[in-house]
Amino acid sequence: MNSVAIVGVGLIGGSFALALRSAGFSGKIVGVSSHPAIREALELNIIDSAEPLDKAVPQADLVYLAQPIGRILDTLHHLEPLVRPDALVTDAGSTKQAIVSTARATLRSCQFLGGHPLAGKEIRGAAAADADLFRGRPYVLTPAHPDDLRTPAAAAFLEVIRNIGAHRVVLGAEEHDRLVAFSSHVPQLASTALAAAIAEHSPESSRVAGPGLLDTTRLALSSYDLWRDIVATNTVEIEDALTAYIQKLEYLRENLRTRQLQEEFATAAKYARTLRGS
């Protein structure tokens, strides 16, 4: 792998560039992004150079799509005449079914492998990029067939994932979208709903805000721009997961004074410990 094109040099694209370098990649890292993002990424030495898509992609062994989902879907429609046959195109989009099926329909000259690093911050942009963003985090890959992970291009990319400290999780695109509805999309909406409900019903509660409220409202700082696309491409799974969450809250409300509340606390604490690997 000698040349990487990073399309969308924001938090994820910028962090991937820094992580690549930090892992010893000595090839060329070319950024494709908006003018302000490119200027920032060049100033911070996150990328070596900037090119438009039609100049960057024909040089690249690895094309890394790190834009918002809607923009990734757009970009996929332009890649076919540009890619090298031995290149790998991958993406970092937060939902996978829409991207994987669009890639299948549009990209035939080289391999596509869907990806999703479970890493992020509530802040956007390359200025927040961090070489350690992926360290210790799951990195989901959604190959159409298991053999897709055994091609030379995919094998090189899997080595990159290992080298940047992430651990690979292989899932079907549909399974991915169902699992992240619970692990990522409902937590976001739970946090947004919490901050919005307090703002509407009890704004003076900010006078008695403790550390727990800060934790549970951190995700509420997230930008809607990213979430519009996530919600639009995973609506049904999010509706179902939100319904399960709402039903659980209703159950807690009905059982505030019963032993069932204790059981729910025990179940929740056990699962929260599992999430922390203990």
Next chain:
Amino acid sequence: MNSVAIVGVGLIGGSFALALRSAGFSGKIVGVSSHPAIREALELNIIDSAEPLDKAVPQADLVYLAQPIGRILDTLHHLEPLVRPDALVTDAGSTKQAIVSTARATLRSCQFLGGHPLAGKEIRGAAAADADLFRGRPYVLTPAHPDDLRTPAAAAFLEVIRNIGAHRVVLGAEEHDRLVAFSSHVPQLASTALAAAIAEHSPESSRVAGPGLLDTTRLALSSYDLWRDIVATNTVEIEDALTAYIQKLEYLRENLRTRQLQEEFATAAKYARTLRGS
């Protein structure tokens, strides 16, 4: 102020002792607690000595009740024959109406001032005590009358609050309980419900857990033992606040594909920034 009795030497009581020392208090700190808690607190030099309640309280200028709420209510029934007339009794309970009204009914020989430091961790016990736990945090006081803050004993305690780095917030007990239903009790139940719902409906989501899920499920690690009393002494306010939260979640679910979602994200992000003082 020469002698402080801390009743309940767990996370909050232990942290209050360490913060007192760190702020320059050179008097005696006596712990009243269970055998294991006392042993731990003595080993960690959190308290100077341990006494039973009926020995510790008659020596104390300040009696600091840092037990779970139900235990504070019990202790209040035993203090009247023990307290010095110039002492101040205060507490660190997470709800205030039940405690304040019990104190009014049981304690007539000295002043009582309800308190609630908005500080905490998901871990219990003196081993987690931290001299900086209260720094930068609200410390609620619920005087029955404004004059209650102007007595010599209260003035000395207000100085302690300032010295340990907390900022005082004066509220009525009822107002406190309404505000914390939103700022503390609903966030706890939101986190518990989230972890419990995922455990029940999609446990494999742990394979794709990102930092957002860790933030939003941190409170789910909390012990039910403390929450039983909180829920029992603030049931109506919690039911109302939970209902407002559930309605907001339902509204988001119904508006996943409309512009209303964008407005809710904006409201939530603005309030989340306010909570962070920006």
